[in-house]
Amino acid sequence: MNSIGLDGFLLLLLLLLFSNGAPQAIIKTLPGYSGNLPFKLETGYIGVGENEEIQLFYYFMESESNPNMDPLLLWMAGGPGCSGLYSIVYDIGPCTLDVENFDGSLPSIILKPYSWTKVANIIFIDAPVGTGFSYANTSRGYSSSDIKSTKDIFTFLRKWLLNHPMFIKNRLYIAGESYGGKLVPMVAMEILRGNEERLQPQMSFQGYIIGNGLTDSNIDFNARIPYAHRMALISDEYFELAKISCDGKYYNHDPNNVQCTYALQRIQECLSRINEVQILEPSCANSAPKPDEFGWPQTFLKDNSIDHLVLPTAKQDCHVPNYVVSNNWANDRTVQEALYIRKGTITRWRTCYNGISYKQNVESALEYHKILIKKGCHVLVFNGDHDMAAPYMGPLKWIRILNLTTDDDWRPWLVNGQVAGYTERYNKNDFNLTFVTVKGAGHSASWYKPKECLTMFHRWLSRHPL
Structure with missing residues (x-):
């Protein structure tokens, strides 16, 4: 049997093994929405780990355009410990929950x-x-880490594709936001290694996407004070004092450095009432029950969590926070029945962080990016320019460390004739990276x-200049 025939035989064998191995359900209706859903939603579990002791839950939504030809995106939320439902409702998905009219009962779904x-x-x-509806059959199974989670996600993806062979040939992108951005290049590396080792199925991996993401704690966290200065949130004097006395190291600074500590205290006083996830929005932190821990080491900010998110509002007052609404909806018995959640597998669902045991054992994902440069990938890195928790200056710094060639200089990109942000494009051999604010x-x-x-994403997918 030649190598091509052997690969085909192995794939067929795996398809037969896994075609009925993971229960999945097509969801046509959901509590809170009147009538049939106008998009195709599938939910299910995929078993990973020893004896499949870990059951990872997923939501799959087909493209509303051409699912047979459009790319396949695996999206990882932040945290670590934010549910995929968070990304659907509060990020890139086709529906959200009605916050404005929420009265404590079952929230309505809005397209x-x-x-x-x-x-x-x-x-x-x-x-x-x-996280979310994922669970383990043993107490040991609940312990995870950056490295273990990466391997679990890779195994999940292999099994998911074997259960959905019609998508094996679709262009594949790995994507994530916030803390998920650190895992993106790690999962990408697992896919490339798997392809090189001829693991089945062979994935049509094209590249990856990072939104407002963590890459290297020292780089990303140290960017916060320069960003605050650039946005006129701290004075020149405070910034220069911190820059000199802390030697530019604001994150994990030397506690015995009295001058540095003093400078950071003055800066903290200036920033303590700023909403770090959107500096123009009112700070309503006390009105929302927050996840207990997002794993972002404490620095000079009162709440260092990148993933503490308060819904934007046109009014300059506090409002019902997103966690209350999504927690209410996902913990409703009729909702869990509609999603085919296995009974008795979780106690209470939370939008973010569900008491998980997680070890952050990869401080920097920069080395993964350096290796991926040699493999040739199509990469998108984007940041909101009013995000102080994950400021755009962090990615710009680590991108420069990659020593890429700039092939499209910093310039505005437009939507409907208006400036939507700024972009710069870099390349090295077959590796190309587009940075966007x-x-x-x-x-x-x-x-x-x-x-x-969405415009940015569509143009980038089409390989069109932003």
Whole structure:
């Protein structure tokens, strides 16, 4: 049997093994929405780990354009520990929940016109284990880490594709936001290694996307104070004092450095009432129950979590926070029955963080990007320019470290004739990276500027200049 025949035989064998191995359901109606859903939704579990002790839950939404030809996107939310439902409702999905009219009862579902499902098939995953509706059959199974979660997600993707062979040939992109951005290049590396080792199925991997993401703690967190200075939130004097006394190291600074500590205290006083995920929005932190821990080490900010997100509002007052609404909806018994959630597998669903045991054992994902440069990838990195939690200056710094060649200088990109942000493009051999700022957006960019972000995504997918 030649190598091509052997590959085909192995794929057929795997398809037979897994074709009925993972229960999945097509969801046509959902509580809170009147009538049939206008998009195709599938939910299910995929078993990974030893003896499949970990059951990862997913939401799959087909492209509303041409699912057979449009790319397949695996999307990872932030946290670590934010559910895929978070990304659907508050980010790039086709529907959200009615916050304005929420009265404590079951929230209504509202359709969104600028979902990324307009042009792509998207898998939203509840990962790591313990997130959302994902669960483990053993207490040991709930322990996870950057490295373990990456391997679990790769195994999940292999099995998902074997259960959905019609999508194996679709162009594949790995995407994530916030903390998920750190795992994106790690999962990409697993896919490339798997393809090189002739693991089945052979994936049509094209590249990856990072939105408002974490890459390297020292780079990303150290960018916050220069960003605050650039946005006129701290004075020249405070910034220069911190820059000199801290030697530019504001994150994990030396506690014995009295001058540095003093400078950071003065800066903290200036920033303590700023909403770091969108500096133009009112700070309503005390009105929302927040996840207990997002794993972002504490620095000078009162709340260092990138993933603490408050819904934007046209009014300059506090409003019902998103976690209350999504928690109410997802914990409703009729909703869980409609989604085919296995009974008795979770106690209470949370939008973000569900008491997971997670070890951050990869401080920087920069080395993964350096290796991926040699493999040839199509990459998109974007940031809202009013996000102080994950400021755009962080990615610009680590992109420069990659020593790429600039082939399209910094310039505005337009939507309907208006400046939607700024972009710069880099390349090296077959590796190309497009960096984008989204004007006026916070964390995450697509919630604040959905039309602009869908336009950005569509143009980038089409290999058209932004």
